[in-house]
Amino acid sequence: MRFRDLELAGPRLVLRAADVHTLGAIGSGAATLGRALQATLPPQWDELVPGADEIARESERLARAPASRGWSHWFWLGRGTGLTIPTLVGSGGYVAPPGDGGNVEVCLHLSPGTAAASVREGMVLLLGWAWEHPETTEVAIMVGDLPEAAARAIGGLGFTSNPGEHALWKLERHAFRHDGSAR
Secondary structure, three states: OOOHHHEEOOEEEEEOOOOOHHHHHHHHHHHHHHHHHHOOOOOOOHOOOOOOOHHHHHHHHHOHHHOOOOOOOEEEEEEEOOOOOOEEEEEEEEEEOOOOOHHHHHHHHEOOOOOOOHHHHHHHHHHHHHHHOOOOEEEEEEEEOOOHHHHHHHHOOHHHHEEOOEEEEEEEHHHHHOOOOOO
């Protein structure tokens, strides 16, 4: 499988880092993206992936700096009991590599029906990736547009909001444990 080097696996999910090829496949339709991901896509698949502007921005950045792969988009694939081919259940990842202060921002594309357990597992995998890089000091996420259950699951990981910034939640390195519990 072409993704082995940048694949994060949990009990229910596999996260696969996007590359220029898979991002380009989004614009070619469900069949092309499904083949590129080696996964099935649900009918509402286009709600679970980035939009055209985000795809163009990420593709350009990955073409310029292939080593930044992983600090971009990840496809969230469910691998339920009895599934031989994983199914796209959402996507999300980092807007860019860590900035000068070590901050990164997460952007998610989830359907309202995405299970809270899957959101939690996907975020734990993404956070594990971030904390493996010592330059990362803080992860931020905009929760204003997320389904309520997803926001609750993310809040349970220890993210906090600043007064007046209720939609922007932050998590510092020292406040995270790899089992997904807050310190």
